[in-house]
Amino acid sequence: MNEDNLWWLKEDGYEARLHKHYEGLFTQGNGYMHVRGSFEEGCSDAPQDEEYLRFPDNVTLEKPRHPKSKQGTFIPGIVAQHPLLKEEIVNLPYMLGLEFRSGDEALDMDRCRISGYSRRLDLRDGRLHRSFLWETKEGMQLKCTYSRYLSMADTHLCIQQVQLEVLAGEGRLEVKAALRADVRTNGMNHFARVVPSAEPGDCISLETLTEEGNRIFMLSALEASEAVNWQAGHTPVMAALRGECRLNTGDRLTVSKLTAVTTDRDMEEGTVRDRALAQLSRARKLGREQLYNRHADCWKRKWQAADIRIKGDDAAQLSVRASIYHLIRSNREEDDRVAICAKGYAGEAYFGRYFWDTEINLLPFFLHTHPQAARNLLLFRYNTLDGARRNAQKYGYRGARYAWESSISGEEQCANWQYADHEIHITADIVYALYHYVRATGDDEFLERYAVDILVETARYWCDRVDWNREGEGELLSVMGPDEYLPFTRNNAFTNRMVKFSLEQTVACLDSLEDGKRDSYAAAAARLDIRPGERERFRHTAEKLRLPYDSRSDIVPQSDDFDSYAEVDFASVWTDRSRPFGHFISQERNYRSKALKQADVLELMMLFPQEFTRAQLKASYAYYEPITTHDSSLSAAVHGIVASWLGQKEAAGAFLQRVMDIDLSAEKKGAAEGIHIANCGGLWQLIVYGFAGLKSAMWSESIELEPRLPEGWEKLSFTLAWRGERYQITVNPDTYEVQKLNGGNLVAGTTV
Amino acid sequence: MNEDNLWWLKEDGYEARLHKHYEGLFTQGNGYMHVRGSFEEGCSDAPQDEEYLRFPDNVTLEKPRHPKSKQGTFIPGIVAQHPLLKEEIVNLPYMLGLEFRSGDEALDMDRCRISGYSRRLDLRDGRLHRSFLWETKEGMQLKCTYSRYLSMADTHLCIQQVQLEVLAGEGRLEVKAALRADVRTNGMNHFARVVPSAEPGDCISLETLTEEGNRIFMLSALEASEAVNWQAGHTPVMAALRGECRLNTGDRLTVSKLTAVTTDRDMEEGTVRDRALAQLSRARKLGREQLYNRHADCWKRKWQAADIRIKGDDAAQLSVRASIYHLIRSNREEDDRVAICAKGYAGEAYFGRYFWDTEINLLPFFLHTHPQAARNLLLFRYNTLDGARRNAQKYGYRGARYAWESSISGEEQCANWQYADHEIHITADIVYALYHYVRATGDDEFLERYAVDILVETARYWCDRVDWNREGEGELLSVMGPDEYLPFTRNNAFTNRMVKFSLEQTVACLDSLEDGKRDSYAAAAARLDIRPGERERFRHTAEKLRLPYDSRSDIVPQSDDFDSYAEVDFASVWTDRSRPFGHFISQERNYRSKALKQADVLELMMLFPQEFTRAQLKASYAYYEPITTHDSSLSAAVHGIVASWLGQKEAAGAFLQRVMDIDLSAEKKGAAEGIHIANCGGLWQLIVYGFAGLKSAMWSESIELEPRLPEGWEKLSFTLAWRGERYQITVNPDTYEVQKLNGGNLVAGTTV
The missing domain is CATH 2.70.98.40 (Glycoside hydrolase, family 65, N-terminal domain)
Structure with missing residues (x-):
C-alpha cells in the first residue's frame, strides 16, 4: 500500500448528502x-x-438544521x-x-x-x-x-x-x-x-x-x-x-x-x-x-512526538492518525485561557464549551505526547476557578464547583438542568486530572502553586454537597453519573469514588505541604483563608463518604439505588440498532430504566484499575455491557479497553471498529456536526492503555506494559513522554520493547 | 356591621404598588x-x-414582568x-x-x-x-x-x-x-x-x-x-x-x-x-x-345555590364569598369545550391551562352547588380524550394519559419536563372525579355513556406505565406526586393509591356493565376495541400495584424511597418565612431534600379518609406538616381540613387565615397574576368538609356531618345539592340541622 494512503483522508466523488460529514472531517486548524x-x-x-x-434539546436526538452544508x-x-x-x-x-x-x-x-x-x-x-x-x-x-x-x-x-x-x-x-x-x-x-x-x-x-x-x-x-x-x-x-x-x-x-x-x-x-x-x-x-x-x-x-504506527491494520493506522491530527489541531498551544471544546472546534454543536472530556478523555494523549499542552489545559481550570466559585455560590455552597459545560470564564452554560445540576463528577474529575498530570510529568511544583487552590476550594464544595445518613455515612444524593440516562441516583459509584479521591488528595496535599514546605503551606493557607478544623472536615468527609460497593460483590452496582430501576426488554424496544437507543424510548421511560447511555462502572474501573479484582472487572463488564446503549461517543473506547484487559479480543476489536466509525463513517455522517474529540482521545487510550496495556501514570512510577494486540496487528509503535523523558515503545505480537530516546534500551519484555 | 361589607371587596385609596393585585382580585367575568x-x-x-x-421557569420563583399593571x-x-x-x-x-x-x-x-x-x-x-x-x-x-x-x-x-x-x-x-x-x-x-x-x-x-x-x-x-x-x-x-x-x-x-x-x-x-x-x-x-x-x-x-353564610367571622364571610364569586365567574356554563384554568381567567400566569385543580380542588364546589357545571367540567375531559391518547402515544404507551397542563385539545403543554413527564397522578385524579360526580349526583348514565371510555383508555396507559419488581408487585417509578419538590420518587403513596382506585373502578365498571347492561357493555367493547384478557390485565395490575404503606405504620411514607432523602435544617435555610421556601434553596438541593412543597400524604388521606386510622392521620400530620413549606397554594386548605378533623382548632384557624390571605392579602399582592382558583375551591372544602365535617359523597350515600366550627363562629349555613335534591345545612356551635329544600327536616343532630 502506498504510504500516502496511511496519511490521507479521502473523498472520492461528490455526494451532496455526505458533504456536511466531510466538512466536519476535513476541518483544518x-x-x-x-x-x-x-x-x-x-x-x-x-x-x-x-x-x-x-x-x-437532547443533543443525541436533536435533528440538526443545515442538512447539506454548514460552514x-x-x-x-x-x-x-x-x-x-x-x-x-x-x-x-x-x-x-x-x-x-x-x-x-x-x-x-x-x-x-x-x-x-x-x-x-x-x-x-x-x-x-x-x-x-x-x-x-x-x-x-x-x-x-x-x-x-x-x-x-x-x-x-x-x-x-x-x-x-x-x-x-x-x-x-x-x-x-x-x-x-x-x-x-x-x-x-x-x-x-x-x-x-x-x-x-x-x-x-x-x-x-x-x-x-x-x-x-x-x-x-x-x-x-x-x-x-x-x-x-x-x-x-x-x-x-x-x-x-x-x-x-x-x-x-x-x-x-x-x-x-x-x-x-x-x-x-x-x-x-x-x-x-x-x-x-x-x-x-x-x-x-x-x-x-x-x-x-x-x-x-x-x-514525531505523537504518531502511532500500526503495521497490519491500515484502517486503524489511518483512523488513529485522523484522531491525532484533530487532537493536535484542536489544541491551542500556550494559551491557557481556552481548552479543547467537545466538538474540537469543528462545528456549532455543543457550542464550543468545555466538558469533562478534556480531563478524562483528552488529557492522557497530551500528557504523553506534549506535556506542556496538558499543563495549559489544566491551567485553564485554574484560571476559571473564580467561575467555579460563582457556580458553587449560585447553588448556595461554599468553595468551587466546576461547570458541567464550562464557558470561557468557568461558569455553567448547560441549558438542561438535569445535567447542569446533577452531573457533578466533573469537579472531582478535574482533581483526578491534576494528579494525573503531576504523576505523569513529575511537575510537583504545579501542585503547590496551582492545584492546591482547586483542591481546597472543591473540597469545600463537596463538604457542603454531602448529606449525612443515620449511620454517619456521607452520601451524594440526586446525582447523574457518567451514565446520563439516570440523572437522579443515590451514591453513584463513579462519582463517590472520584469525590473520595479528590478529598483524600486534598488532605494529603495539605498534610505534605505543612510537613515539607511550610512556606508554601502558609501562603496557601493565607491565600485560601484555610480555617482551623477545615482539613479535619475534609478528612472526615473523605473517610465517611459512602461507596456503594465493596470487595464482596463481583458486580459493582452503578449506584445504591440501581437495583430499583426497571428492566428493559431491549429486543422489543430497540428495533433498529443502527440508530441510537434514545430514539426508541421516551426520556421519561429512559430515566427509570436500566439502560445505560455509556460506561459508568467500567469508567470507574478504568480509572482505578488497582482497586478492583479481575473477577469484579469481568462480572461488571458482563453485566453492564449488554445493558449499555453506547449512545454516547465516550462509551466505546472505555469498553474496548476493558474488553482488551479481559482478553476478549473479538469484543475489543468490535469496539475498536466502533470507535473508528464514530467520526470516520461517511454513511453515519459521523463528523457532520463536528469532531468527537473525546473519542479521538479515546482511540489513543484504547491503543495505548488497551492494546499496549500501558499502566496509567496515576498508578505506576515507571512504564509498565501488558500488551494484547488485536488480531492481525503485526507491530504497534509510538513514543511516550514520561516524567520528563521520551521513550520509544514497540510492541510485537510476542515481544515488546521500551527504548529511551537519546539513550539505550531500558526494559524489554514479553507480551502476556 | 353593614351587610354590604360582607359582599364588597374594597380598595380605599390608590397605591400604585398594589394596583396589579387589585387588577387580579377585581376580575369580572x-x-x-x-x-x-x-x-x-x-x-x-x-x-x-x-x-x-x-x-x-419555575412559577413559584419567577419574577413576573409588568410590576404595575397588566390588563x-x-x-x-x-x-x-x-x-x-x-x-x-x-x-x-x-x-x-x-x-x-x-x-x-x-x-x-x-x-x-x-x-x-x-x-x-x-x-x-x-x-x-x-x-x-x-x-x-x-x-x-x-x-x-x-x-x-x-x-x-x-x-x-x-x-x-x-x-x-x-x-x-x-x-x-x-x-x-x-x-x-x-x-x-x-x-x-x-x-x-x-x-x-x-x-x-x-x-x-x-x-x-x-x-x-x-x-x-x-x-x-x-x-x-x-x-x-x-x-x-x-x-x-x-x-x-x-x-x-x-x-x-x-x-x-x-x-x-x-x-x-x-x-x-x-x-x-x-x-x-x-x-x-x-x-x-x-x-x-x-x-x-x-x-x-x-x-x-x-x-x-x-x-342562592352557592352562598355560604358565616356568623361571627366577617373576614371569613367576605373571603368565602370572594372565592365563590370567582368560582361562579370562572365557570363557562354549558360549554364543555373548556374548563376552568389555574388562574381563573384572571391573568396570564399558567397560560390559561387546565390542571388537576379542576378535578380535585374545584369539582366538589360545583358538585354540590351546580351539578350540571360539574358534569360539563368532566365532559371537557371526555372531549379531550383524543388529546390524552396522543399524549400516551408520544411516550410510547397505549391508551390515554391526561396532560399535566392541558391545552384545549387535551395535549400536554407543560414546558418543564419534570412535571410533564413525572406528575402522572392527574390521569387517575380524573377517574376519581368521575366517580365523585356519579356518586354525588346519582347520574349513573354518565358512567356508561362517557366515563367508561376514560376508564378503559387510562387503564391501558397505567398497565403500560407500571414496572414489575422481583416480588411480582407493580411499581410506579420516577414519579412526582402532588409534592412537586420531589420529582423522581418510587411508588408515591398518593399516586399509587389513586391509580389502584382507578384500575379497580375500571374493572368494577366493566364487570357491572357486563352483568347488568349487556347492550351498553357490547357497545363500549366495540367502541373501545376491548380485547379478551384486557380486563384481567387491569384486574391483575390493580391487585398487584404496590402501596408503600400499610396499617402497621402510623406515619404513611410519601414514597418508598422517601426515607433516603436528606433532612433539611429549616431554621438555617429558610431565614424569612414571609417568602416561599423555594427562594432560599436551589432546585438541585430541593430535589433531594425532605422539604415538601405541599400536602401529599395528607391529600391522600383527605381523599380516602376511611382507609386510614385516626392514629395514622394524626402521626402523618405531625410528621409532614413541619417539613411542608406550603409553597403551593393547594396546600393550606388540605392542611386546614386535616387539622380540623384532628380537632386542632388553633392550627385549623391558622390555615383558614392562610387560605384567606392567598388571594385577598394586598400586602402579599396575592391576586396580582390572577386568582388562585384552586384555593377558592379549597376554602369551600375547608368550610364544608373541614368545619362542617361533611363526609365526602365519594364515601357516603347520605349527608353525614361531623362539624367542628372554628372559635368565634356562631353559625354556618349553606345549601347543598346531593343526589338530585337540595338541602339547607345549618351548623351552630352545638347543634346542626339538615333540611331538604322544598321539604321538611330530614336529620337533626348534635355537633361532636
Missing part, C-alpha cells in the same frame, strides 16, 4: 483558528445566514450569548471565499458538469486538496486544483491556492474572492457591526465587531497568474474583489489568496488592523515556499 | 369572557404592548402558540378604554390630583365601582363615578358607565372611547390582523384575527348625556371615538359604553359581525335597566 472543510465557492441551496431560534470558522475564546442556549462560540465570517463563473454559470459541485472529483486531507501537514474536471456550458474543459491550509507556524495565516488549467475550449472566466459575514451561529446573528473595505494592493479586509465587543479583522491579499483586473464588489456584509480574464486551451490560471486574521483577544499588542497588515507583509516577504516549509516543520515535530 | 380590574384609562408607565421572550381580557378557548411556553390563552384587545382629558392633562390615577379614591367590587352582582375627586390643573373639581359589569345573562355584553359631576370650576373636557389591540400575551403579539372601524350611530368596532385563525369582533356603542360630537380617531391597532364638551359647575356628564363581543368559536350561527350587531341592537332595545335586571337575576340564582 492550528489551535488559534479552525475552519470546516467547506468549498471555497459554497454550496447551492445551503444559505449560511438563515435566522432561527434554536432551543435547548464554520472558529477562534477559541470568541464567544457570544444565545438567549436560550447561553454562551456559544461565534461562527465567524467565512474567509475562504473563492468563486468562479463562466458566463452565467457559477461553479457549483451540485449544478455543474463535474467529473473526477476528489478531495484529500493530508494529515501530515493538514493541507486540504481538491481536484475535478469542470466542463462548462460554454464548452471549456477546466481542470481545477485547490489547496489550502492554516499555518501551524504562523497561526494567523490562511493560505489558499487554486489552479485552473484549460484542457479544451476557450472563454472568459470570472473570479470572485470574498470575506463574508452573512454567517449565523445556531441561527443567531452575533455581529454588531461589519465593515468591508478595499485595501491597497489587491487586498480586501473585513472588520467585525461582535455583540460581546470582540473585534475580528480579516485581511486577504489576492494574486493571479493572469491579469484579472481586480475590482471591489462589496456588500454591507461582504468584502469582495472580482476580476476576469480570457483563457485559451493550454492556459493555466493560478489564483492565490493569503489571509491574515487577528482579534482583540490575541495576546499580541497593537490594533487588530496593524497586526493583520504586519502579518500579511511578513508572509509576503517570506514567500509561499518558506511559509509552507515553516508550517510543515511544525507539523513534522508534532507528529 | 361571566364564564364567556373575563376582564381584569384595570382602569378604563389605563395606567402611566405601564405599557401593555411590550414585546419580550418569556422563558419557561387582561380572556375568552376561554381563544388560544395561540408561544414558541417556548406552548399553548397560551390570548390576552385579547382591551375593550374598556374610556379616557378623559382636561386641556393637556390626561386623567391618570398616578399623575393627577386625586382624592377620595375608592373601589368596590360588589360580589352580589359582579359590578365594579370606582369613585374619586379629580382636581384638574385648570381648576375644575370633578366627582368621577365609574361602574361596569359583564352581563351574566347576556354574556356577550360589557356594560360601562362613567359620570363626571362638576363640583367647582368649569372648562372643556375631552373624552376618548377605545378598543385597543396594543396588547401582548406574555410579551408575544398573537394578532395577525387588526381592523378598526367606525360604525353607524356613534359606534366603533375592532375585528381581530389571531395567528391561530380565530376571529374576535368587538363592537361598542357610545352615548353621552351632553353633546360631545364624536369623531373617529383610529390608529392601526385601535378603534376610537373622541369627543369633547364644555362643562360648568353643577353639570353632570354621563358617558355610557356598551360593548358586544363575539368570536368565531361561539356556538351561535352567523358571522361575528352580524352577531355582534344583533347583540348590540337587542341590548339597546332592552335598555339599561332591563339589561341590569336580567344580569342581577342570574347572579341572584347563582348565589
Whole structure:
C-alpha cells in the first residue's frame, strides 16, 4: 500500500448528502483558528445566514438544521450569548471565499458538469486538496486544483491556492474572492457591526465587531497568474474583489489568496488592523515556499512526538492518525485561557464549551505526547476557578464547583438542568486530572502553586454537597453519573469514588505541604483563608463518604439505588440498532430504566484499575455491557479497553471498529456536526492503555506494559513522554520493547 | 356591621404598588369572557404592548414582568402558540378604554390630583365601582363615578358607565372611547390582523384575527348625556371615538359604553359581525335597566345555590364569598369545550391551562352547588380524550394519559419536563372525579355513556406505565406526586393509591356493565376495541400495584424511597418565612431534600379518609406538616381540613387565615397574576368538609356531618345539592340541622 494512503483522508466523488460529514472531517486548524472543510465557492441551496431560534434539546436526538452544508470558522475564546442556549462560540465570517463563473454559470459541485472529483486531507501537514474536471456550458474543459491550509507556524495565516488549467475550449472566466459575514451561529446573528473595505494592493479586509465587543479583522491579499483586473464588489456584509480574464486551451490560471486574521483577544499588542497588515507583509516577504516549509516543520515535530504506527491494520493506522491530527489541531498551544471544546472546534454543536472530556478523555494523549499542552489545559481550570466559585455560590455552597459545560470564564452554560445540576463528577474529575498530570510529568511544583487552590476550594464544595445518613455515612444524593440516562441516583459509584479521591488528595496535599514546605503551606493557607478544623472536615468527609460497593460483590452496582430501576426488554424496544437507543424510548421511560447511555462502572474501573479484582472487572463488564446503549461517543473506547484487559479480543476489536466509525463513517455522517474529540482521545487510550496495556501514570512510577494486540496487528509503535523523558515503545505480537530516546534500551519484555 | 361589607371587596385609596393585585382580585367575568380590574384609562408607565421572550421557569420563583399593571381580557378557548411556553390563552384587545382629558392633562390615577379614591367590587352582582375627586390643573373639581359589569345573562355584553359631576370650576373636557389591540400575551403579539372601524350611530368596532385563525369582533356603542360630537380617531391597532364638551359647575356628564363581543368559536350561527350587531341592537332595545335586571337575576340564582353564610367571622364571610364569586365567574356554563384554568381567567400566569385543580380542588364546589357545571367540567375531559391518547402515544404507551397542563385539545403543554413527564397522578385524579360526580349526583348514565371510555383508555396507559419488581408487585417509578419538590420518587403513596382506585373502578365498571347492561357493555367493547384478557390485565395490575404503606405504620411514607432523602435544617435555610421556601434553596438541593412543597400524604388521606386510622392521620400530620413549606397554594386548605378533623382548632384557624390571605392579602399582592382558583375551591372544602365535617359523597350515600366550627363562629349555613335534591345545612356551635329544600327536616343532630 502506498504510504500516502496511511496519511490521507479521502473523498472520492461528490455526494451532496455526505458533504456536511466531510466538512466536519476535513476541518483544518492550528489551535488559534479552525475552519470546516467547506468549498471555497459554497454550496447551492445551503444559505449560511438563515435566522432561527434554536432551543435547548437532547443533543443525541436533536435533528440538526443545515442538512447539506454548514460552514464554520472558529477562534477559541470568541464567544457570544444565545438567549436560550447561553454562551456559544461565534461562527465567524467565512474567509475562504473563492468563486468562479463562466458566463452565467457559477461553479457549483451540485449544478455543474463535474467529473473526477476528489478531495484529500493530508494529515501530515493538514493541507486540504481538491481536484475535478469542470466542463462548462460554454464548452471549456477546466481542470481545477485547490489547496489550502492554516499555518501551524504562523497561526494567523490562511493560505489558499487554486489552479485552473484549460484542457479544451476557450472563454472568459470570472473570479470572485470574498470575506463574508452573512454567517449565523445556531441561527443567531452575533455581529454588531461589519465593515468591508478595499485595501491597497489587491487586498480586501473585513472588520467585525461582535455583540460581546470582540473585534475580528480579516485581511486577504489576492494574486493571479493572469491579469484579472481586480475590482471591489462589496456588500454591507461582504468584502469582495472580482476580476476576469480570457483563457485559451493550454492556459493555466493560478489564483492565490493569503489571509491574515487577528482579534482583540490575541495576546499580541497593537490594533487588530496593524497586526493583520504586519502579518500579511511578513508572509509576503517570506514567500509561499518558506511559509509552507515553516508550517510543515511544525507539523513534522508534532507528529514525531505523537504518531502511532500500526503495521497490519491500515484502517486503524489511518483512523488513529485522523484522531491525532484533530487532537493536535484542536489544541491551542500556550494559551491557557481556552481548552479543547467537545466538538474540537469543528462545528456549532455543543457550542464550543468545555466538558469533562478534556480531563478524562483528552488529557492522557497530551500528557504523553506534549506535556506542556496538558499543563495549559489544566491551567485553564485554574484560571476559571473564580467561575467555579460563582457556580458553587449560585447553588448556595461554599468553595468551587466546576461547570458541567464550562464557558470561557468557568461558569455553567448547560441549558438542561438535569445535567447542569446533577452531573457533578466533573469537579472531582478535574482533581483526578491534576494528579494525573503531576504523576505523569513529575511537575510537583504545579501542585503547590496551582492545584492546591482547586483542591481546597472543591473540597469545600463537596463538604457542603454531602448529606449525612443515620449511620454517619456521607452520601451524594440526586446525582447523574457518567451514565446520563439516570440523572437522579443515590451514591453513584463513579462519582463517590472520584469525590473520595479528590478529598483524600486534598488532605494529603495539605498534610505534605505543612510537613515539607511550610512556606508554601502558609501562603496557601493565607491565600485560601484555610480555617482551623477545615482539613479535619475534609478528612472526615473523605473517610465517611459512602461507596456503594465493596470487595464482596463481583458486580459493582452503578449506584445504591440501581437495583430499583426497571428492566428493559431491549429486543422489543430497540428495533433498529443502527440508530441510537434514545430514539426508541421516551426520556421519561429512559430515566427509570436500566439502560445505560455509556460506561459508568467500567469508567470507574478504568480509572482505578488497582482497586478492583479481575473477577469484579469481568462480572461488571458482563453485566453492564449488554445493558449499555453506547449512545454516547465516550462509551466505546472505555469498553474496548476493558474488553482488551479481559482478553476478549473479538469484543475489543468490535469496539475498536466502533470507535473508528464514530467520526470516520461517511454513511453515519459521523463528523457532520463536528469532531468527537473525546473519542479521538479515546482511540489513543484504547491503543495505548488497551492494546499496549500501558499502566496509567496515576498508578505506576515507571512504564509498565501488558500488551494484547488485536488480531492481525503485526507491530504497534509510538513514543511516550514520561516524567520528563521520551521513550520509544514497540510492541510485537510476542515481544515488546521500551527504548529511551537519546539513550539505550531500558526494559524489554514479553507480551502476556 | 353593614351587610354590604360582607359582599364588597374594597380598595380605599390608590397605591400604585398594589394596583396589579387589585387588577387580579377585581376580575369580572361571566364564564364567556373575563376582564381584569384595570382602569378604563389605563395606567402611566405601564405599557401593555411590550414585546419580550418569556422563558419557561419555575412559577413559584419567577419574577413576573409588568410590576404595575397588566390588563387582561380572556375568552376561554381563544388560544395561540408561544414558541417556548406552548399553548397560551390570548390576552385579547382591551375593550374598556374610556379616557378623559382636561386641556393637556390626561386623567391618570398616578399623575393627577386625586382624592377620595375608592373601589368596590360588589360580589352580589359582579359590578365594579370606582369613585374619586379629580382636581384638574385648570381648576375644575370633578366627582368621577365609574361602574361596569359583564352581563351574566347576556354574556356577550360589557356594560360601562362613567359620570363626571362638576363640583367647582368649569372648562372643556375631552373624552376618548377605545378598543385597543396594543396588547401582548406574555410579551408575544398573537394578532395577525387588526381592523378598526367606525360604525353607524356613534359606534366603533375592532375585528381581530389571531395567528391561530380565530376571529374576535368587538363592537361598542357610545352615548353621552351632553353633546360631545364624536369623531373617529383610529390608529392601526385601535378603534376610537373622541369627543369633547364644555362643562360648568353643577353639570353632570354621563358617558355610557356598551360593548358586544363575539368570536368565531361561539356556538351561535352567523358571522361575528352580524352577531355582534344583533347583540348590540337587542341590548339597546332592552335598555339599561332591563339589561341590569336580567344580569342581577342570574347572579341572584347563582348565589342562592352557592352562598355560604358565616356568623361571627366577617373576614371569613367576605373571603368565602370572594372565592365563590370567582368560582361562579370562572365557570363557562354549558360549554364543555373548556374548563376552568389555574388562574381563573384572571391573568396570564399558567397560560390559561387546565390542571388537576379542576378535578380535585374545584369539582366538589360545583358538585354540590351546580351539578350540571360539574358534569360539563368532566365532559371537557371526555372531549379531550383524543388529546390524552396522543399524549400516551408520544411516550410510547397505549391508551390515554391526561396532560399535566392541558391545552384545549387535551395535549400536554407543560414546558418543564419534570412535571410533564413525572406528575402522572392527574390521569387517575380524573377517574376519581368521575366517580365523585356519579356518586354525588346519582347520574349513573354518565358512567356508561362517557366515563367508561376514560376508564378503559387510562387503564391501558397505567398497565403500560407500571414496572414489575422481583416480588411480582407493580411499581410506579420516577414519579412526582402532588409534592412537586420531589420529582423522581418510587411508588408515591398518593399516586399509587389513586391509580389502584382507578384500575379497580375500571374493572368494577366493566364487570357491572357486563352483568347488568349487556347492550351498553357490547357497545363500549366495540367502541373501545376491548380485547379478551384486557380486563384481567387491569384486574391483575390493580391487585398487584404496590402501596408503600400499610396499617402497621402510623406515619404513611410519601414514597418508598422517601426515607433516603436528606433532612433539611429549616431554621438555617429558610431565614424569612414571609417568602416561599423555594427562594432560599436551589432546585438541585430541593430535589433531594425532605422539604415538601405541599400536602401529599395528607391529600391522600383527605381523599380516602376511611382507609386510614385516626392514629395514622394524626402521626402523618405531625410528621409532614413541619417539613411542608406550603409553597403551593393547594396546600393550606388540605392542611386546614386535616387539622380540623384532628380537632386542632388553633392550627385549623391558622390555615383558614392562610387560605384567606392567598388571594385577598394586598400586602402579599396575592391576586396580582390572577386568582388562585384552586384555593377558592379549597376554602369551600375547608368550610364544608373541614368545619362542617361533611363526609365526602365519594364515601357516603347520605349527608353525614361531623362539624367542628372554628372559635368565634356562631353559625354556618349553606345549601347543598346531593343526589338530585337540595338541602339547607345549618351548623351552630352545638347543634346542626339538615333540611331538604322544598321539604321538611330530614336529620337533626348534635355537633361532636
